[in-house]
Amino acid sequence: METRNIMIVGVGGQGTLLTSRILGGITVEAGYDVKLSEVHGMAQRGGSVVTFVRYGKEVAEPIVEEGCADVLIAFERLEALRYAHFLKEGGALIVNDWRIDPITVVTGAAAYPENIIEKLSEKYKVYSINAMEEAAKLGNVKAFNVIVLGLAAKHMDFEKDMWLKVIENTVPPKTIEINKKAFLTGYEN
Amino acid sequence: MAEKKIMLGNEAIARGAYEAGVKVSAAYPGTPSTEISENIVKYPEIYAEWSPNEKVAMEVAIGASISGVRAMASMKHVGVNVASDPLYTISYGGVNGGLVLVAADDPGLYSSQNEQDTRCVARAAIVPVLEPSDSAEAKEFMKFAFELSEDYDTPVILRTTTRLSHSQGVVELNDRVVPEDKAYERNPAKFVMMPGNAKGRHVYVEERMNRLMEDGCNFAINRAEYRDTSIGFITSGIPYQYVREACPNASVLKLGMVHPLPKKLIEEFASKVDKLYIFEELEPVIEEQVRSWGIEAVGKEIFTRQGEYSANLLRKVLLNENPQKEAAEQVPARPPILCPGCPHRSVFSVLNKLKIHAAGDIGCYTLGAVAPLSVIDTTVCMGASISTLHGMEKAKGKDYIKNWVAVIGDSTFMHTGVNSLMNMVYNQGTGTVMILDNSTTGMTGHQDNAATGKTLMGETVPAINIYHLCKSMGINHVIEVNAFDLKELERVIKEETQRDEVSVIITKSPCVLLKGNVFPNVCRPIPEKCKKCGACLRPGCPALTKNADGTISIDETMCNGCGLCKNLCMFDAIDCVPRN
Numbered sequence: 001m002e003t004r005n006i007m008i009v010g011v012g013g014q015g016t017l018l019t020s021r022i023l024g025g026i027t028v029e030a031g032y033d034v035k036l037s038e039v040h041g042m043a044q045r046g047g048s049v050v051t052f053v054r055y056g057k058e059v060a061e062p063i064v065e066e067g068c069a070d071v072l073i074a075f076e077r078l079e080a081l082r083y084a085h086f087l088k089e090g091g092a093l094i095v096n097d098w099r100i101d102p103i104t105v106v107t108g109a110a111a112y113p114e115n116i117i118e119k120l121s122e123k124y125k126v127y128s129i130n131a132m133e134e135a136a137k138l139g140n141v142k143a144f145n146v147i148v149l150g151l152a153a154k155h156m157d158f159e160k161d162m163w164l165k166v167i168e169n170t171v172p173p174k175t176i177e178i179n180k181k182a183f184l185t186g187y188e189n
Numbered sequence: 190m191a192e193k194k195i196m197l198g199n200e201a202i203a204r205g206a207y208e209a210g211v212k213v214s215a216a217y218p219g220t221p222s223t224e225i226s227e228n229i230v231k232y233p234e235i236y237a238e239w240s241p242n243e244k245v246a247m248e249v250a251i252g253a254s255i256s257g258v259r260a261m262a263s264m265k266h267v268g269v270n271v272a273s274d275p276l277y278t279i280s281y282g283g284v285n286g287g288l289v290l291v292a293a294d295d296p297g298l299y300s301s302q303n304e305q306d307t308r309c310v311a312r313a314a315i316v317p318v319l320e321p322s323d324s325a326e327a328k329e330f331m332k333f334a335f336e337l338s339e340d341y342d343t344p345v346i347l348r349t350t351t352r353l354s355h356s357q358g359v360v361e362l363n364d365r366v367v368p369e370d371k372a373y374e375r376n377p378a379k380f381v382m383m384p385g386n387a388k389g390r391h392v393y394v395e396e397r398m399n400r401l402m403e404d405g406c407n408f409a410i411n412r413a414e415y416r417d418t419s420i421g422f423i424t425s426g427i428p429y430q431y432v433r434e435a436c437p438n439a440s441v442l443k444l445g446m447v448h449p450l451p452k453k454l455i456e457e458f459a460s461k462v463d464k465l466y467i468f469e470e471l472e473p474v475i476e477e478q479v480r481s482w483g484i485e486a487v488g489k490e491i492f493t494r495q496g497e498y499s500a501n502l503l504r505k506v507l508l509n510e511n512p513q514k515e516a517a518e519q520v521p522a523r524p525p526i527l528c529p530g531c532p533h534r535s536v537f538s539v540l541n542k543l544k545i546h547a548a549g550d551i552g553c554y555t556l557g558a559v560a561p562l563s564v565i566d567t568t569v570c571m572g573a574s575i576s577t578l579h580g581m582e583k584a585k586g587k588d589y590i591k592n593w594v595a596v597i598g599d600s601t602f603m604h605t606g607v608n609s610l611m612n613m614v615y616n617q618g619t620g621t622v623m624i625l626d627n628s629t630t631g632m633t634g635h636q637d638n639a640a641t642g643k644t645l646m647g648e649t650v651p652a653i654n655i656y657h658l659c660k661s662m663g664i665n666h667v668i669e670v671n672a673f674d675l676k677e678l679e680r681v682i683k684e685e686t687q688r689d690e691v692s693v694i695i696t697k698s699p700c701v702l703l704k705g706n707v708f709p710n711v712c713r714p715i716p717e718k719c720k721k722c723g724a725c726l727r728p729g730c731p732a733l734t735k736n737a738d739g740t741i742s743i744d745e746t747m748c749n750g751c752g753l754c755k756n757l758c759m760f761d762a763i764d765c766v767p768r769n
Contacts (some may be wrong), residue, residue, distance in 0.1 A: 007412055012525065024195050024357060035323070036193065036357040039299065040220055040634070045553065047525035060433040062356035063502045067512030069664065076522055085515045101734050102523035107561045110521035123515060141746060183525070189587075 003056030004157065005064040005131050009083045010075030010145075011038075011100050012049045018171065019073070019145050020051045025166040026158050027055035035062035046103070048079055074151045075145060076100050077116040084120055092155040093120060095128040096148045127151055142183035143175075150186025158185060196360040198353040202263075202291055202325035203228030204360065205331025209287070210367035211235055211261055213253035217604065218633040219265030220300035221354040222293035225301035226263060226422075227636075230645050239636055239645045242571070242604040244266035247275045247290065254288035254344075255380055259335050259369035263291035266307050267570065271605070276441050277314045278382050282362035283342035283392035285326045285371045287335035290316075292345035294350045296470045297497040300549065300632070302568065304495065304718075306471040308349050312591065313449045315394050316400055318346045318427040318448040319410065324358035328412075330445060331412060341397050348447070350470065352427045352497060398449050406454040410445025413458050421462025421488070423475055425457065428498050435503035450478055462541045466507070470498050507570035527556050529732040530708070530749025532698035533625055536561040536596075538728040538753065539678045545592050545686065547623075550574040550580070550606065552598040553700075561729040564598065571607030572597070579609070579618045591686055594621045594694075600656060601640040607658065613691050614662045621686045622693045625654060625672070627700040635703060638717065654747045659693045666690070672698035675756050701749050710750030711768045715739045718762035725763060 006023060008016045027034040032055040039049045052064040069087045071096045076079030080095045087093060095117060103111040109138055113119075120126050129151050131144040146167070151164055164180055171179045196204065200223050206214065213235040216226040230237045240246035243264040253260035266273060269292045276290065291359060292310075295301040311318040319334050321327040327349065336346040378386050405411055417438045424432050427443040432441055438512045442458040444450070459479075466477040467488035476488035492498070493508050504510040527534045537557040540547060541564050549555055549565035558565035567577055574595040582590045597606045600623050613620055630636040637643040642652030643688050666688060668681050678696065685692040699706060712732075721739030732747035733754060743754070745768075755763040 010545065011523065013528070028193075028195060028359070033359060034357075036195070038355055038357075040224070040355050045525040045528060045556065046523075048523040059358075061427075061430040061500055062352065062358065063499065065499050066517075067501075067514055078523070081518050082520045082523075085517045087514055088512065089514060089517075101731075103526045103559075103729055103731065104521045104522050104523070106729060106731065106734060109678070113520060113706065130695075179696075 001056050003054050003059055003147045005020055005069045006053040006071045006156070007049040007064050007069045008073045008075070009052070009077065009079040009082065010049055012045055012047045012161070014075045015142070015145055016049055016051050016075065019149050020053060022146070022166055022170050023053045024124065025170050026162060027053070029162060029166055030158055031104045032056060035059045037062040044087060045108070048082060050083065071152055073148060075148060075150050078102065078112065079114060080120060081116050082105060084124055089123055090125065092152070092154070093124045094131070094148060095126060096144065096154040097128045097130040108134045129189055132185070135182060138178060138181055140178050143178050146179045146182040147186040150183040152189055153183070153187055163187070190433055191358055192362045195357050195363060195395055196324045196326050197224060198324050198349060198355065199362050200225035201327040202331055202347070202349065203232070204362065205328035206261055207232045207235065207322050207388045208328070208363050208365050208668055209332045209335045210259050210337070210365060212367075213250060213260040214238070215240045215249035216263040217241070217268055218630050218636040219293070220633055221266050221349070222263050222265045222291065222294060223636065224354070224731040225291055226645060228342060237645050238735065239638060241639055243272040244274060247272035250261065250288060250290070250434050251275055251279050254284045254286045255373070257373050258286040259368065261288060261291060261367070264300065266292055266294045266305050267301060267303065269307055269310055271571065271706065272653070273310060273314065274310060276316065277345050281382055281387050281394055282314045282380050283390070283393075284338050285339035285373065288346060289331065289338060289347055291349065293348045293354050294348060296350055298753060299351050301588045302570065304471060306475040307346065307475065308448055310471055311346050312474070315398060316344055316346055316448075317341070317446060318348050318574045318768040319445055320348045320447045322354065322429045322443070322447070323353070323355065326351065326358050326445070328360055329486045330410065330708055336352035341401060343397055350428070363529070373418045378619055384580065390564045391542055394722040402449040402452055405449065405451035408446060408451070409456055411451050412443045413440045413444070413454065416440050416734070419463045420464050420466065421458060421464070423458065424468040425475070426470070428470055428692065430764055431498050431500040431503060432595050434500035435508065442639050444475070446474065448606045450475060452482065456484065457485070458469065468492060468498070468503070499685060517624070524559060525556060526731055527553060527670055528701050528752040529730050529747045530701035531556060532627055532696065532701070534562070534728050535623060535673050535694050535751070535753050536623070537564045538757070539675060539682060540564045540594065543679065543682060545594055545682065546572045547594050547596040548578040550597040550601050552601050553627070554625055558665060561727060571601055572609050575606055575609035575613055576623050578620045582620060586760070587689060589671065590620055594623050594682070595622050596625060598631070599628065599640050600622060600636070601624040602655065603639045603653070610659065610693070611662060611687055614664060618691055620688050621682070621688075622689060622691070624692065624695045626655060626697050627694050629700050629703055631700045631702070631748065635700065655695055664691050664693055666694070667695065669695045669697055672696040673751060673756070701751070708749045709767055710752070711748045711763050712743050712750055712752065712755055713764050714741050714743055715762050715764055718760050720760050720762070722759070724757045724759065727757070728753060730754060
């Protein structure tokens with residue numbers, strides 16, 4: 001199998017770490033070699049953050065490069081736009097239909113682009129969901145990222161049951177049920 | 190079968206230290222090195238501490254080594270500058286128990302003030318350097334580093350980079366093997382580095398490095414991989430992975446020890462490949478030495494000295510390929526910012542209002558340099574705020590700094606700021622120093638320091654009191670203020686900056702992300718009272734957005750209820766209410 005390239009992008013503080021832990025967990029569970037790369041430190045403070053996950057028979061570099069991503073998971077619209085060119089031809093772009101203004105927009109130095117999802121759909125295979133709204137319906141807004149992961153999971157190589165098992169083994173015991181529900185919300189969307 | 194685990198590079202380094210039988214670890218936090226100590230402390234067999242700075246950490250490790258156990262210090266690249274004084278000299282003295290310095294470089298400047306290359310420091314300090322390429326190697330190289338240290342009587346640097354430290358890969362776990370403590374015998378010729386003794390040791394150091402250069406040709410970590418010999422790469426660390434990715438058929442000489450270089454092995458490899466490339470991030474350390482031996486190679490004339498490398502770099506430069514089909518969109522930047530509820534924002538909003546310049550320092554508060562706060566004028570290195578302000582005064586006179594302050598955090602003050610404050614007092618400066626005390630080392634993710642009353646290993650200890658520390662220097666005006674009390678802050682800053690003597694303002698309020706912090710309140714706009722003046726938006730809190738009609742919205746999932754926006758509103762159009 002050729003190495004598969006997954007990217008998770010979002011805004012520092014959105015909790016990309018849990019998603020990448022579940023992703024890392026499932027690749028090992030499935031018996032693949034895996035490398036992940038993430039951002040710590042200064043850039044985490046409300047900045048644009050990127051996590052790379054690569055799995056396959058034998059993985060060399062830990063990053064996903066421009067034009068190489070099979071799946072791009074974006075927790076925020078502007079971040080989807082920022083990193084869309086990392087997708088390879090035919091790659092899947094999963095977008096949480098949600099807006100967080102960067103400071104440059106708050107101060108009026110820049111404008112938040114309009115119609116991002118429509119624009120992206122012209123060039124890429126886009127799958128979008130308002131995961132915040134869906135998570136609120138489940139009773140826990142924080143579960144939004146697992147909903148997005150559920151939507152992305154359909155474009156990866158693992159069975160539903162394996163996902164649920166890895167989620168069970170990864171998230172805090174108290175949140176297993178809500179996270180499983182969140183995953184299925186995205187998966188069955 | 191041995192247990193396998195996905196580990197962060199830094200976690201693997203910690204595991205390597207554990208398996209190597211390390212007994213003492215000292216460090217000062219700094220991205221990308223911090224998680225090394227945070228993982229070491231999970232092994233109760235190792236004594237681990239946060240030292241106030243990297244020099245102290247290095248010296249603690251040196252002491253432990255001299256006493257006969259395996260010891261290590263870890264720090265970011267610029268921390269090595271602080272630790273370089275003991276490092277350069279212990280290179281002469283050598284070790285008793287194995288001694289390893291883990292230095293984390295930051296190509297690409299993810300969280301640093303420069304892009305320096307620790308291999309240059311190692312050449313100057315005459316110390317061997319190992320460089321792993323993934324988590325599995327990081328663990329194994331740590332163990333080899335300690336063997337090398339003891340076999341060749343030398344401190345060893347294990348160099349990592351942000352990409353390695355913050356990547357995860359599969360690691361096979363082994364048991365901890367603790368070598369017997371080395372006996373301690375008094376040996377001034379080795380450990381008292383006065384001129385007569387150091388002269389003798391310098392002879393040894395040169396002989397040692399020559400021996401390593403020879404023996405390195407047979408180290409398993411220096412490995413020639415022969416494939417297609419029309420192209421050959423000499424590379425190491427993370428760049429090795431990019432070569433494997435972009436040019437899987439090329440021959441590679443993978444160097445695990447990047448200083449000193451295994452000359453014969455390199456000569457042999459160079460003779461067997463038609464075209465030789467040297468692929469190393471940052472400085473041409475390997476390249477310049479290889480060329481000095483008369484070997485033809487291509488390096489920095491086509492590969493940049495700046496930033497991180499990638500497989501795409503090789504594809505573009507060497508193979509004339511580019512997998513990227515779509516251009517990147519021009520989108521608004523999303524730079525890092527202070528968190529909602531951050532006490533620094535409150536302090537900076539006052540400095541901004543009073544149009545006061547700040548000599549800054551290293552920490553979250555460096556973010557006060559960017560719009561809309563735009564308060565910090567200078568950032569050089571840890572502790573520099575106070576001393577640079579002092580320098581300005583001595584150059585331009587005391588009136589010149591009446592609208593200046595030095596801004597420094599509690600951890601940075603304990604690191605080296607305290608020395609600069611002593612200097613200001615001693616040399617009769619009149620500067621105003623603001624210590625933003627948020628009870629933690631914030632930017633690196635909440636590490637304790639001597640002023641917090643907690644150690645890395647979780648013990649509760651007496652906290653060094655910053656107020657009394659300043660008072661003990663004979664500073665008459667040391668004032669503590671709540672960081673969110675805007676009126677009092679304004680009054681105190683106005684008063685203290687006008688004094689003809691040193692004053693210290695300690696602004697107190699814990700970091701908003703500190704564990705155990707609870708936020709019972711949220712701020713809520715009252716649109717009918719809003720005069721659309723924008724005063725609340727001025728400090729740039731990310732929880733606030735301006736609506737199309739000029740009123741504001743507050744994202745309650747982000748708001749921590751600090752009340753800064755409410756206090757800035759002159760029309761009572763923001764309320765601070767209990768969270769639902």
